[in-house]
Amino acid sequence: MQLLVQTLNGLTLAGIMFLVSSGFTLVFGVMRVANLAHGAFYLLGGYIAFSTVQVIGNFFLGVLVAAVTTAVLGLVLERTLINRIRGNVMAEVLLTLGLVFVIDDVALAIWGGDPLSLKLPGLLAESSTLPGSHLVYPNARLLILGVAVLVGLGLYYLLRRTRVGAIVRAGVDDREMVGAMGINVRLVFTAVFALGALLAGMGGALGATVLTLGPGSDATILTFALVTVIVGGLGSFEGAVLGSLIVGLLSNYGEAYFPSLAHFALFAPLVVVLLIRPQGVLGRTTA
Amino acid sequence: MITVQNLHTYRGLSYVLQGVGLTAEGASCTTILGRNGMGKTTLVETVMGLLPAREGSIDLDGNELAGKSPYQIARQGVALVPQGRRVFSSLTVEENLTLGARRGGSANPWTLERVYDLFPNLSRRRRNRGSDLSGGEQQMLVIGRAVMTNPRVLVMDEPSEGLAPVIVDLVGTVIDQLRQQGLCVLLVEQNYGLAVDVADKIYILSGGQIVWDGTSRELEQSPDVRHEHLGV
Numbered sequence A: 001m002q003l004l005v006q007t008l009n010g011l012t013l014a015g016i017m018f019l020v021s022s023g024f025t026l027v028f029g030v031m032r033v034a035n036l037a038h039g040a041f042y043l044l045g046g047y048i049a050f051s052t053v054q055v056i057g058n059f060f061l062g063v064l065v066a067a068v069t070t071a072v073l074g075l076v077l078e079r080t081l082i083n084r085i086r087g088n089v090m091a092e093v094l095l096t097l098g099l100v101f102v103i104d105d106v107a108l109a110i111w112g113g114d115p116l117s118l119k120l121p122g123l124l125a126e127s128s129t130l131p132g133s134h135l136v137y138p139n140a141r142l143l144i145l146g147v148a149v150l151v152g153l154g155l156y157y158l159l160r161r162t163r164v165g166a167i168v169r170a171g172v173d174d175r176e177m178v179g180a181m182g183i184n185v186r187l188v189f190t191a192v193f194a195l196g197a198l199l200a201g202m203g204g205a206l207g208a209t210v211l212t213l214g215p216g217s218d219a220t221i222l223t224f225a226l227v228t229v230i231v232g233g234l235g236s237f238e239g240a241v242l243g244s245l246i247v248g249l250l251s252n253y254g255e256a257y258f259p260s261l262a263h264f265a266l267f268a269p270l271v272v273v274l275l276i277r278p279q280g281v282l283g284r285t286t287a
Numbered sequence B: 001m002i003t004v005q006n007l008h009t010y011r012g013l014s015y016v017l018q019g020v021g022l023t024a025e026g027a028s029c030t031t032i033l034g035r036n037g038m039g040k041t042t043l044v045e046t047v048m049g050l051l052p053a054r055e056g057s058i059d060l061d062g063n064e065l066a067g068k069s070p071y072q073i074a075r076q077g078v079a080l081v082p083q084g085r086r087v088f089s090s091l092t093v094e095e096n097l098t099l100g101a102r103r104g105g106s107a108n109p110w111t112l113e114r115v116y117d118l119f120p121n122l123s124r125r126r127r128n129r130g131s132d133l134s135g136g137e138q139q140m141l142v143i144g145r146a147v148m149t150n151p152r153v154l155v156m157d158e159p160s161e162g163l164a165p166v167i168v169d170l171v172g173t174v175i176d177q178l179r180q181q182g183l184c185v186l187l188v189e190q191n192y193g194l195a196v197d198v199a200d201k202i203y204i205l206s207g208g209q210i211v212w213d214g215t216s217r218e219l220e221q222s223p224d225v226r227h228e229h230l231g232v
């Protein structure tokens, strides 16, 4: 029973990891930009959801407001700043790192330095008995699992079954040729960056219900996301799914069963994967 | 008709195109020959907008292409079959073909059915990923992908490179058909045999400049030109 609970907790964590890292890997795969501000979008999403729930008392609206706000922010930042320095890796690192400081400080000014935890209203604060067992499990965590699966299916459909998805995948293969096919790649970049920010913001809103939210949460989640996408394979959607499951489960088992080795449990697989398959489990050999 | 005038292009620090000029008419095949590293791909990429022109103009039926981005140039009616094929390897054959599909104002547009009729192999492999195809099939795929945009000008960069002789013949036949359907084909080649077979007009590029131009027949009758600039 205990193992089952820990597995479910690990899956919940994997769900949050997936929301955050799928956005990160999408942006990296298509734009070749390692967006260090991705964690800051997560943080912002969490805070915005927190405040929305405080004011309106509806969690779903909180998630929506968080996702839309971070998406718009991502869109504006891509259009005004990121697209000016495209292709210059050093400038991209410095710019996205600079954005982290700016967003963190703004968040500090608005929400203060104490860790917050998003208190869910109504039914979401309760627990349910899982069918076919006597297991009682928090509704909030079930919601996270459900949302992660839905978003995963939605992204899969978008990427595999639509023309937009084909353009995005083609962009990962050969960006230049996508332009030569008559497709405005800049527009695709903007859309992908906004989608990445949306996923991070959504991850923050959901993550804030089970993880503490405060200064530094962004760096923590970014580290997790980096491990996830490196293990799974940078730029690969399936890699993000697999990486999230590995990282979520391992780090939760680590915390639960050998807390002093929790970080080892998280980073050991990273080292092993990097030694055996430097491109990640589902990554491709050439970039 | 596409007219290139006084085109200068740099690749990084190296000064590659040093004042190139040429004309390619509709319903014909204009071929550019030249040895390795003479700037053929640089010319192709400048026409497509993938490399910026420092100076000069590229005129397509009265519209200036120089300075535009690749997607705008593609929408003006230029399609590229790039050197090294560059299929979208994680897309299926069908996705590769439909990705940039446009009618392009053509009265008798290229459609999936027509491409599959032309290349039955692709039809059989429509659900396969681009990376699963053989070299020859990949070449057919990128030709199909380009014509699906229904261009006015088809720029091909060494489409025969690394292919078996039968497939090279097929490429030649296809170029012939496209030309007869009114397309302006701008072909870059190192395969001398293919070039003289299909070309209506030939330019020789050497050291970033056009050093000779004429018809296939004229080139056949000028062994010294061939020897000096092409080594054949």
Ligand SMILES: Nc1ncnc2c1ncn2[C@@H]1O[C@H](COP(=O)(O)OP(=O)(O)OP(=O)(O)O)[C@@H](O)[C@H]1O
Pocket (backbone or CB within 6 Å): B011, B012, B013, B014, B016, B034, B035, B036, B037, B038, B039, B040, B041, B042, B043, B083, B190
């Ligand atoms: N990225 C680059 N940076 C600097 N110089 C380059 C670069 N790529 C190619 N060159 C140089 O530019 C010149 C022209 O190259 P280009 O690819 O246009 O030749 P090409 O005629 O297409 O050759 P090939 O027949 O081998 O395809 C060559 O001398 C090459 O060494």
Ligand SMILES: [Mg+2]
Pocket (backbone or CB within 6 Å): B040, B041, B042, B083, B157
């Ligand atoms: Mg070349």
